[in-house]
Each structure stands twice: as C-alpha cells, then as structure tokens.
Amino acid sequence: MLTLICRHFVTRASAYFALIAIIFLVMVPTLPRVPPGEHLTQITAKEFITAHTRNTPTTYYEGRQGPTGFEYELMHRFADYLGVSLNLNASHHPESVLPAVRENGDLGAAALPLFPNTPGIHYTRPIIQMQPLVVYRRGLNGIRKPGDLVGLELGTLSEAGTSDALRDLQRRYPMLSWKESHELEVAELLARVENGTLDAAVIFEHQFRLNRLFFPNVERGFTLGDPLSMAWAVPSGRGLGLLEAANSFLQGLQEDGTLDRLISRYFGHDDYLEYVGTRTFLDHLDSRLPQYTALFQQAAQETEFDWKLLAAVGYQESHWDREAVSPTGVKGLMMLTNPTASEMGVSDRTDPAQSIDGGARYLRSIKDRLPESITGDDRLFMAMAAYNVGLGHLYDARKIVEIRGGNPDRWDDVRAALPLLQQREWHSQMRHGYARGGEPVIYVRNIRRYYEMIQYVERSRQQFFQLEQTVANDDPLLLFELVPPLD
Numbered sequence: 001m002l003t004l005i006c007r008h009f010v011t012r013a014s015a016y017f018a019l020i021a022i023i024f025l026v027m028v029p030t031l032p033r034v035p036p037g038e039h040l041t042q043i044t045a046k047e048f049i050t051a052h053t054r055n056t057p058t059t060y061y062e063g064r065q066g067p068t069g070f071e072y073e074l075m076h077r078f079a080d081y082l083g084v085s086l087n088l089n090a091s092h093h094p095e096s097v098l099p100a101v102r103e104n105g106d107l108g109a110a111a112l113p114l115f116p117n118t119p120g121i122h123y124t125r126p127i128i129q130m131q132p133l134v135v136y137r138r139g140l141n142g143i144r145k146p147g148d149l150v151g152l153e154l155g156t157l158s159e160a161g162t163s164d165a166l167r168d169l170q171r172r173y174p175m176l177s178w179k180e181s182h183e184l185e186v187a188e189l190l191a192r193v194e195n196g197t198l199d200a201a202v203i204f205e206h207q208f209r210l211n212r213l214f215f216p217n218v219e220r221g222f223t224l225g226d227p228l229s230m231a232w233a234v235p236s237g238r239g240l241g242l243l244e245a246a247n248s249f250l251q252g253l254q255e256d257g258t259l260d261r262l263i264s265r266y267f268g269h270d271d272y273l274e275y276v277g278t279r280t281f282l283d284h285l286d287s288r289l290p291q292y293t294a295l296f297q298q299a300a301q302e303t304e305f306d307w308k309l310l311a312a313v314g315y316q317e318s319h320w321d322r323e324a325v326s327p328t329g330v331k332g333l334m335m336l337t338n339p340t341a342s343e344m345g346v347s348d349r350t351d352p353a354q355s356i357d358g359g360a361r362y363l364r365s366i367k368d369r370l371p372e373s374i375t376g377d378d379r380l381f382m383a384m385a386a387y388n389v390g391l392g393h394l395y396d397a398r399k400i401v402e403i404r405g406g407n408p409d410r411w412d413d414v415r416a417a418l419p420l421l422q423q424r425e426w427h428s429q430m431r432h433g434y435a436r437g438g439e440p441v442i443y444v445r446n447i448r449r450y451y452e453m454i455q456y457v458e459r460s461r462q463q464f465f466q467l468e469q470t471v472a473n474d475d476p477l478l479l480f481e482l483v484p485p486l487d
Contacts, residue, residue: 036239036240036241037239037240037241038238038239038241039106039234039235039238039239039241039242040082040239040241040242040245041241043082043084043106043242044082044083044084046084047084047085048079048084048085048086048087049078049079049082049084049085049086049087049106049107050087050088050089050104050105050106050107051075051086051087051088051089051105051106051107051108051109052089052092052097052100052101052105052107052108052109052110053071053072053075053088053089053090053092053097053108053109053110054090054092054093054094054097054110054111054185055090055091055185056069056111056185056186056187057069057186057187057210057211058070058071058111058186058206058207058210058266058267059071059072059109059110059111060072060075060088060090067088069266070262070263070266070267071109071110071111072088073262074109074127074250074253074262075088075107075109077249077253077258078107078246078249081245081249082245089105092110093159093182093183093185094110094111094112094157094158094159094160094182095158095159095182097110097112097233098112098118098120098121098233101121101233101234101235102120102121102235105235106234106235106242107232107233107234107242107246108121108232108233108234109232109233111130111160111204111207111230112230112231112232112233113130113160113161113164113228113229113230113231114126114228114229114230114231118233120235120236120237121233121234121235121236122233122234122235122236122240122243123231123232123233123234124231124232124233124234124243124246124247124250125231125247125250125251126229126230126231127229127230127231127232127250127259128206128229128230128263128267129227129228129229129230130161130204130205130206130227130228130229130230131204131205131206131223131227131228132161132162132165132202132203132204132205132223132224132225132227132228133202133203133204133205133208133220133221133222133223133224134149134200134201134202134221134222134223134224135190135193135200135201135202135203135208135218135219135220135221136152136193136199136200136201136218136219136221137193137194137196137198137199137200137217137218137219138216138217138218138219139217140199140200140219143200143221143222144221144222145222146169146172146173146222146224147173149169149173149176149178149200150173150175150176150177151175152199152200153179153197153198153199153200154166154176154177154178154179154198154199154200154201154202155178155179155180155181155189155192155193155198155200155201155202155480156178156179156180156181156189156201156202156203157180157181157182157184157185157186157189157203158180158181158182158481159182161204161228162202162203162204163180163202163483164225165202165224165225166178166202166224166483168225169224169225170483170485170486171486174485174486174487175485175486175487176485177482177483177484177485178202178482178483179198179480179481179482179483180480180481180483181479181480181481182481183479184479186203186204186207186211187211187214189201189203190203190208190211190214190215190218191215193215193217193218194215194217194218200221202224205223206266206267208220209267210266210267210456216279216282232246232250234246265452280319281315281450281453282457284315284319284320285453285454285457288319288320288321289311289315289320289454292311292314292320292333292352292356293307293311295352295353295356295357296308296310296311296314296356298357299356299357299359299360299361300360302357302360302361303360303361303363303364304364305360305363305364306451308451308454308455308458309380309447309451310356310359310360310363311450311454312447312448312450312451312454313334313359313363313384313387313447314333314334314356314359315450316443316446316447316450317333317334317335317359318332318333318334318335320333321333322350322351322352322355323350331349331350332349332350332351332352332354332355333352333355333356333359334355334356334358334359334360335359336349336355336358336359336362340358340362341358343362344357344358344359344361344362345358346358362387363383363384363387366383366386366387366391367379367380367383369391370382370383370386371409373409374409375409377411378409378410378411381411381415381444381448382394382411382414384440384443384444384447385414385415385418385440385441385443385444386440388439388440388443388444389418389435389436389437389439389440389443390432390435392431392432393418393421393432393435393437393440394414394418394440395431395432396421396427396430396431396432396435397414397417397418397420397421397437398414398417399430400417400420400421400426400430401413401414401416401417404417411444415441415444417437418435418437418438418440418441419437419438419441420437421434421435421436421437422434422435422436422437422438
C-alpha cells in the first residue's frame, strides 16, 4: 500500500512540475538563441567564405603561377569542401586578424597561435605545432642558452605567439630586453638579422626551415619554451556549424595523410645540405641554371617529366657543369656513360643539349621498363635509383625485399635493402653481385631535396625580391617597439 501511495505521489508531483514548466515557458519570453548552423548557412547562401590572412611565405602570397602558401592551400581546399568560393583579405598583420574575424569575418587563417580563452573567438583543432626558436647572425659566438640573449639586439613579432615565450623568459632573466614589431613579417625580421640590424630573433621553427635558404648568414640557435598550436579562428556567438565543418575538414585531411604531405612540402625540409652546400647551390641557381633552363624544359616536354626534376638530376650529377668529368670517365651535364650515350644516340656528351636530352630519355626508358606494379612516386624514385646504380642492382634490391618479407614495389622498402648489396651475405646471393648500394639512397634523397629547393625558389623568389626592396627603404629601427627590462 505504501508503495502504491509513493508511486501515486511521484506521478502527481511529476505532472505538477511539468505543468509549472509549461506555464513558465508560455509566460516567460524565450531568450534569443543562435541556431547551431546560422553562420555556416549564411556562408552557403552568399556562396563565398571570407578569410583573413597574412601575406607571408608561410601563409599566403602570390607566386609566379598564382596564389600559393601552406594556409592558402588549406583555405582553398576548405572552400571547395563547403562548395563555395574563397574571398581573401591578406592585408593583415598578426594583431589585426582576430579583431577582423570578430567584426565581419568568417575565418582567420594566419599562423594563429591557439589561445583557448580569447574573447569572441572559437579555435579549430590544432593544425601544426609551432616551436619558438632563437636564430642569430652567423659569426656571433656563444649563443647557446637563454641567458646568452641578455644584452643582444633581439627582435620578434608582436601578437604572433613568440613574444609570449620571451615574456615567460623575462621572468627568469629580468634584464632581458627585446624589440617587437606589429608591421613586419618573419622574412623581414630575418633580413634584419642577416644585415646586422638585429643580432638575433625569435620566430617559429617551421618558419625558419621555410626561409633559411634566402638568409644563409642566419644560424639556427635553440628552442625556447613549449610549442604552441597553430589553429584557425572563427567568430563565437554565430553558431557552431562553421567550427564543426572546419574541424571535420581538418580531421579528414589528417586521417588521409593530406595534411602531413602539405606540412612536409612546405616545412619538412631536412638539412641535407650544410651551410656551404646551400650557398653554392643558390649561387649556381643564379649563375648556371638559367643558361640551361630552356633545354631542361624542352626535354621535360618530350619525356613528360617536370623540368625542375630533370634540373635537380642534372645538379646532382654535375652541379650544372657541362665540362664535368668523373674519375671513371663519365662526362657532361647529365654524366652519361659511354654505353648509355651510345644507346641514347648522344655523340658529344659535353654538349649540354645532347646531354640533357639523352639523360631525360634514359630516365624515361628506365621508368618505362619498371614493372607495372610499381606506381606513383615509388616508380619515379626507383627509376632515379636505377639511373645511378643500374636496373640490375635495383632488381637485386627488390629481390632482397621479397626475401625479407617486405613490399618490393615500395621505395621505402627498396631504399632499406639497397645498402645490403654492400654486404657479402646478401650480394653473394644476387645475380648482379656487389654494388655500392648506399649511394643510390643518398642520390635519390639529394635529388628530391634539390627539386624541392628549385620549386620553392621558383614560386617564391619574386616575393623575396619585393622584400629586399621594402627592407632597403625602411628605417631599420622605426618599425619596432622596445620591451624594456623588468628592473
């Protein structure tokens, strides 16, 4: 009986409170609520998304073949993902992006550090990690630890995230002082280190990797503080639909490997070349390559290779020296052997036109002879390796991969097997015997590096020429504000 009474009471009470809730909802005005997808719906309706960004090599700039840059590629892909066009406002510096996003923007994509409690802003999931890095002018000794920065002419960008690392450091070293600029960009900051206006600067590590080719007198120092996360910014208070779409888009790029490939293309350069090698390459890029560019382009058109790839092969072979001769008698710009030259109909190996044409056709013939099961970049890399070591030794390396249970159609597996041809245990079992199998691994690695460098220089040189003019006309200290010591 007690149980029945309790059940009756609960039922009556529930009905009573439900009735009160209904009366409250009817009598009390409903507070305005933003639909979850309001902002995204507006973007879809107007058929374009406005993104606020910065004109820098790491974000967006006009290359020789049109707009380019790491975040530009992401923004363009995101606009396609939404089915709208991309409208860019690239007139910003770091500190002006977020106010623009709050006021009238759809998206901020400008190497923004993720600070979760920023008023009026929602951040997407992280895109890449950004590690603050100290760089300094080559020739300055003893810059190895944070305390060595005290007393230097030190610069950074304001509101970019690197100044926060310096403020944290200043608590440990109260005498630390530096200059901040809200008008310059990273390349301009590095130019001031290069020309001696500044002794050192704090930028992000990926920015240094991208820019270092153009500033050979700027040295990598040490990392400073913890890494930050780069993210996109969207305005809060207009629904979460755009944020959710951006997160879904970025997650998809991460899961299918696209994001890693873009990061590697723009920022993933390993330091294969030492200081002298980098300077020599850049010098040869200006003094030697232009006289052969048309020949590489013609050969590329006939063999369906990228001319910059053929140029990279040529640099690896001879440093674009038409008179190059190896100790074994291999000659010319593409370093053809006598049998290869004869096979390709090359009568004069020192003639650049014949050498480039013959080398390109030979590389094409090797690539065409590879098994059809090898596809994509794996096929290209194996063809380049065979250009160096010979098809027979490449096939031996593929056989070793099979014995070891790997995939002989993957360059990564073949690359690991090639050096084993130097070991008697392995080459004694192979048809073509001993080979200096480590050389084609380095050979392919270097060509890929040269190719990336030529690509980067070709698409961004114009921007740096403009930068040099801008830097030359600026008062070197006018664009900085001093952050004084604490004491």
